[in-house]
Amino acid sequence: MTNWREKEAKYFLRAGRRMPLLTVRGEGSFLYDDTGKRYLDFFGGPATISLGHSHPVIVNALREQAQELIHVSNQFYSIPQIQLAELLIEHSVFDRVYFMNSGAEANEGALKLARKWGKEKKGGAYEIIAADNAFHGRTLQAVTAGGTERYKAPFGPLPPGFVHVPFNDAGAIKRATTPDTVAVFLEPIQGEGGINVPDDGYFKQVRAWCDERGILLILDEVQTGCGRTGRLFAYELFGIEPDIMTLGKGIGGGVPLSAFLAKEHAAVFTPGDHGTTYGGEPLMTRVGYEVMRYMIEQDLPARAAAKGKIIERRLHSLLDRCPHVTEVRGKGLMWAIEFSSDLGERVTNAALENGLIVNNVRPNAVRLTPPLTVSDEELEQGLAILEHVIERDAAPAK
Numbered sequence: 001m002t003n004w005r006e007k008e009a010k011y012f013l014r015a016g017r018r019m020p021l022l023t024v025r026g027e028g029s030f031l032y033d034d035t036g037k038r039y040l041d042f043f044g045g046p047a048t049i050s051l052g053h054s055h056p057v058i059v060n061a062l063r064e065q066a067q068e069l070i071h072v073s074n075q076f077y078s079i080p081q082i083q084l085a086e087l088l089i090e091h092s093v094f095d096r097v098y099f100m101n102s103g104a105e106a107n108e109g110a111l112k113l114a115r116k117w118g119k120e121k122k123g124g125a126y127e128i129i130a131a132d133n134a135f136h137g138r139t140l141q142a143v144t145a146g147g148t149e150r151y152k153a154p155f156g157p158l159p160p161g162f163v164h165v166p167f168n169d170a171g172a173i174k175r176a177t178t179p180d181t182v183a184v185f186l187e188p189i190q191g192e193g194g195i196n197v198p199d200d201g202y203f204k205q206v207r208a209w210c211d212e213r214g215i216l217l218i219l220d221e222v223q224t225g226c227g228r229t230g231r232l233f234a235y236e237l238f239g240i241e242p243d244i245m246t247l248g249k250g251i252g253g254g255v256p257l258s259a260f261l262a263k264e265h266a267a268v269f270t271p272g273d274h275g276t277t278y279g280g281e282p283l284m285t286r287v288g289y290e291v292m293r294y295m296i297e298q299d300l301p302a303r304a305a306a307k308g309k310i311i312e313r314r315l316h317s318l319l320d321r322c323p324h325v326t327e328v329r330g331k332g333l334m335w336a337i338e339f340s341s342d343l344g345e346r347v348t349n350a351a352l353e354n355g356l357i358v359n360n361v362r363p364n365a366v367r368l369t370p371p372l373t374v375s376d377e378e379l380e381q382g383l384a385i386l387e388h389v390i391e392r393d394a395a396p397a398k
């Protein structure tokens, strides 16, 4: 038998950590390892596998489109790209869209758009206000906008023009605003930061401030978008409309596809300003189109909201029972459980042994982002495993 772990250790750049699991197959809410053992996948990508693993809608879209046209330069028109553009625009508050391959690239595009807008419409303003604990991807500009020191410190000098404020503090944004400020750039709910849900009213205040000062509000919905929070886009939860939004993860159901969308007044690109070789190619946008169409037709956001209620009820009961569980938080199918100490890894490993995949999003917290198609039965089954693990394996010694 090939020792894949040794090979990985020998050949791969040591940039990340892996779970001790050799995955070979996925189906619906389940992943299978090389021994045939089955795991309920509540990591789900993270949050990428919106329709579950290898959903027929995705498999058929890939098969049919691969036979028609896989790739063509963005110098030509192609049908799936325009179909997906129409679908996204008709179901959101935006007027224009551009497709990329990854969340970081979508954010890069959105930030370039904001910088150009600042030059043209706001006297050269360029500064971006971002949040502590934020995550926007791993390009140099994305790590600079992000709030994790560890992800940027080794790579300086970093691009200038970013300032950071605490999340969920509208007053801090006001104090950080200067004549050079061009945009406020936030996740609606911080994902990698540990599923941090802002207070009601936060985004209304931020929106009002941006309007007052004539600056752009950019929402990074790479993780929260596409049904994850119980609405098609998370800005709907807060009753506001951003000027620019980025999407990734769930939009492709697991294939590399992302997008940034803008309202007309912010859509200042002119031909030549931006481009991409693969972004928006027929194969990926066909999948994105079929994923989003299915999501809208089946009203998966409403299903995610209903399933979120099941999670909420069970996690709150866990919170009441377990002194070492200090907080549970989330919306729709995006949740975190926080512990009184750094139990994240222990819980994640014990869950894995018991056939459940969760993610230790923070040293002291685990995250659940199951597919939007997860059944009530699978949800109850996974939560039962998780509760068992937290109450028994992860309970601190008495």
Ligand SMILES: *Cc1c(COP(=O)(O)O)cnc(C)c1O
Pocket (backbone or CB within 6 Å): 101, 102, 103, 104, 105, 107, 135, 136, 137, 138, 187, 191, 192, 220, 221, 222, 223, 224, 248, 249
């Ligand atoms: C995952 C994530 C990104 C980065 O996406 P990549 O596809 O890994 O580049 C950006 N923003 C948020 C909010 C994310 O969760």
